[in-house]
Amino acid sequence: MTDGARSATGRGSAPREVATHCPYCALQCGMTLREEAGRVTVLPRQFPTNRGGLCQKGWTAAELLDHPERLTTPLLRDPGTGELRPASWEAALDRIVTGIRAVQRGHGPDAVAVFGGGGLTNEKAYALGKFARVALRTRHIDYNGRFCMSSAAAAGLRAFGVDRGLPFPLADLGRADTLLLVGANPAETMPPLVRWLTEQRERGGRLIVVDPRVTATARLADLHLQPLPGTDLAVANALLHIALTEGWVDRAYVDTRTTGFPAVRRSVAGWWPARAEALSGVPVADLEATARALGTAERAVILTARGAEQHAKGVDTVTGFVNLALALGLPGRPGSGYGCLTGQGNGQGGREHGQKADQLPGYRRIDDPAAREHVAGVWGVPAGELPGPGVPAYRLLDSLGTPAGPKALLVFGSNPVVSAPRAARVERRLRDLDLLVVADFLLSETAALADVVLPTAQWAEEDGTMTNLEGRVLRRRALREPPPGVRTDLAVLADLAARLATPGEDGGGGGAGAASGAAARFPTDPRTVFAELRRASAGGPADYAGVSWERIDAADGVWWPCPDEDGPDTPRLFADRFATPDGRARFHPVEHRPAAEEVCPEYPLYFTTGRVLAQYQSGTQTRRVAALRRAAPSAFVELHPDLADRLGVTDGEPVRVVSRRGELRAPARLSPGIRPDTVFAPFHWGGAGRANSVTNDAVDPVSGMPEFKICAVRVERVEP
Numbered sequence: 001m002t003d004g005a006r007s008a009t010g011r012g013s014a015p016r017e018v019a020t021h022c023p024y025c026a027l028q029c030g031m032t033l034r035e036e037a038g039r040v041t042v043l044p045r046q047f048p049t050n051r052g053g054l055c056q057k058g059w060t061a062a063e064l065l066d067h068p069e070r071l072t073t074p075l076l077r078d079p080g081t082g083e084l085r086p087a088s089w090e091a092a093l094d095r096i097v098t099g100i101r102a103v104q105r106g107h108g109p110d111a112v113a114v115f116g117g118g119g120l121t122n123e124k125a126y127a128l129g130k131f132a133r134v135a136l137r138t139r140h141i142d143y144n145g146r147f148c149m150s151s152a153a154a155a156g157l158r159a160f161g162v163d164r165g166l167p168f169p170l171a172d173l174g175r176a177d178t179l180l181l182v183g184a185n186p187a188e189t190m191p192p193l194v195r196w197l198t199e200q201r202e203r204g205g206r207l208i209v210v211d212p213r214v215t216a217t218a219r220l221a222d223l224h225l226q227p228l229p230g231t232d233l234a235v236a237n238a239l240l241h242i243a244l245t246e247g248w249v250d251r252a253y254v255d256t257r258t259t260g261f262p263a264v265r266r267s268v269a270g271w272w273p274a275r276a277e278a279l280s281g282v283p284v285a286d287l288e289a290t291a292r293a294l295g296t297a298e299r300a301v302i303l304t305a306r307g308a309e310q311h312a313k314g315v316d317t318v319t320g321f322v323n324l325a326l327a328l329g330l331p332g333r334p335g336s337g338y339g340c341l342t343g344q345g346n347g348q349g350g351r352e353h354g355q356k357a358d359q360l361p362g363y364r365r366i367d368d369p370a371a372r373e374h375v376a377g378v379w380g381v382p383a384g385e386l387p388g389p390g391v392p393a394y395r396l397l398d399s400l401g402t403p404a405g406p407k408a409l410l411v412f413g414s415n416p417v418v419s420a421p422r423a424a425r426v427e428r429r430l431r432d433l434d435l436l437v438v439a440d441f442l443l444s445e446t447a448a449l450a451d452v453v454l455p456t457a458q459w460a461e462e463d464g465t466m467t468n469l470e471g472r473v474l475r476r477r478a479l480r481e482p483p484p485g486v487r488t489d490l491a492v493l494a495d496l497a498a499r500l501a502t503p504g505e506d507g508g509g510g511g512a513g514a515a516s517g518a519a520a521r522f523p524t525d526p527r528t529v530f531a532e533l534r535r536a537s538a539g540g541p542a543d544y545a546g547v548s549w550e551r552i553d554a555a556d557g558v559w560w561p562c563p564d565e566d567g568p569d570t571p572r573l574f575a576d577r578f579a580t581p582d583g584r585a586r587f588h589p590v591e592h593r594p595a596a597e598e599v600c601p602e603y604p605l606y607f608t609t610g611r612v613l614a615q616y617q618s619g620t621q622t623r624r625v626a627a628l629r630r631a632a633p634s635a636f637v638e639l640h641p642d643l644a645d646r647l648g649v650t651d652g653e654p655v656r657v658v659s660r661r662g663e664l665r666a667p668a669r670l671s672p673g674i675r676p677d678t679v680f681a682p683f684h685w686g687g688a689g690r691a692n693s694v695t696n697d698a699v700d701p702v703s704g705m706p707e708f709k710i711c712a713v714r715v716e717r718v719e720p
């Protein structure tokens, strides 16, 4: 029996149960897995964030454990036929190591790159970063969280000195008198969170939603602002302008807890409400009502999510709302503050422990000499041998197979062929590689292009930790062992590291005893990896030194920073000081600017993307779950009926959405809830319905976040 699994009868025989968390989004709902007669079912579990609730994705998560499409043997591309064929682990690992050595011999260590994922456990994210820097000695590692959280992370860092999605417990949402959700649709992306919104409103609170579409969340709101895509920053600046004019700014808070306000006051002086209305389409009366609801509330929370963040000005847009929150004196007060709703399951922890191109474990900067010394000491290598910073995800993907870019790529827990912007171009880059390796448990669109596919364990088959959207570290507990032929990601990394350290026929790698040394450096037991992660993170901004698995088990998780096993953790940040050198939060003036691509006569409509309730991310998993496939079987294009009329399109008819980069084809879905100048498509599908064939690869200059949420398109009826 695996760590944590117990007999449901208490007599050491089946059925077995284990208390764990959902494999999907950052809410990380608590659930119980039960195995009886070989069948695994999901049961509700009381946990402080989801309080027994699960969405359809969570209820059906166990279906993939024994799915007929589950990969249980490595696959190697046959050079003769070009097809993927079953192979032994020995042959697959040999092929990878030979390929890595050939590429690095010809082009240097940076010619091999690693691409990780925001769904990997903390242990795996940590081991992957270490593997890239120590075993491969490459600077090129980044991950798909760059497409998710990076703009809010960068804005939080520059304002507060630390990036934790919610710097307060989720329960604070229920206490807020006013809650402003900007570009967030939790009613579809994380439905159990809606209980907190319901509680907030039942207590008499006001919910205000900013979104270009009438989403399921917008329908719950007391007030819905429906701006033109790409104009949220103008809305934020206008709200602060009104708060200043009306005298709602908390002068004492601004004077004692912040710096830089005069420059922001000057920068928003020109954002009178009528100007913001002309730009965004949000009526002045709604802007004033929103500012009043925030400015006069005793407790108010402002939350952003991908709708505000996935723009080439995403960092500045989030900063605009952070400025507003700081001016109103919200951060650090119970029931108040600014936060970001993280998306991926371990979007928070996954960005703290070394998968990001510029970071080492504990949220340390890789260009900080003291950080390098500390982490190199834990890893047992000279600090001078650690590579420097790499490049953000899209730049990395766009450079693959080019003369100056990496020639080999190892992908863990990600499907960029569907999830990257301008995806057809990314697909071409992947095809240009000398070696593409994908570790996954299903044949994703990216795995289908690989030279080597490695079958890896699923969430119910391995232990580990995840860090939810509150910065609360949780235990993922295994119910059963992986099926025969399947290995964990940690075992794969250890195997590869050992082989890379063994001298090859060409003399590459190794040295006496290097293989056993490498194996010791890459333990396969997640508890051992976590113990090392704790040491590596000690003293860093995301300090896990005091977080033990036992402590997590004894409570409902542990909030970082937690530097001391006998000391407190930190459910609420910023009560007394911010994580900046002087302890004060920093205002930054930010100006609205147009999207990287605005509409024009040839491409007269805005295109925006998002999620639907029954699918998750690139859909590799959820598209294979029968109930979810029935609920959301395929891609669609949402159009306003007036626009459909103009185009001569009826509901269900196939349409083409065409941008300068490519097109998607899917049936039209008519909805009066979308602006007539905007079309929407979910991004969960590949093939002809791939939304990211159309999206723009312009990125935010600070965070590297691509502009998924706005580009210019035309829509055409597809003639039968």
Ligand code: SF4
Pocket (backbone or CB within 6 Å): 022, 023, 024, 025, 026, 027, 028, 029, 050, 053, 054, 055, 056, 057, 058, 059, 189, 190, 191, 192
């Ligand atoms: S809300 Fe998120 S964590 Fe909860 S059950 Fe649904 S997908 Fe899983």
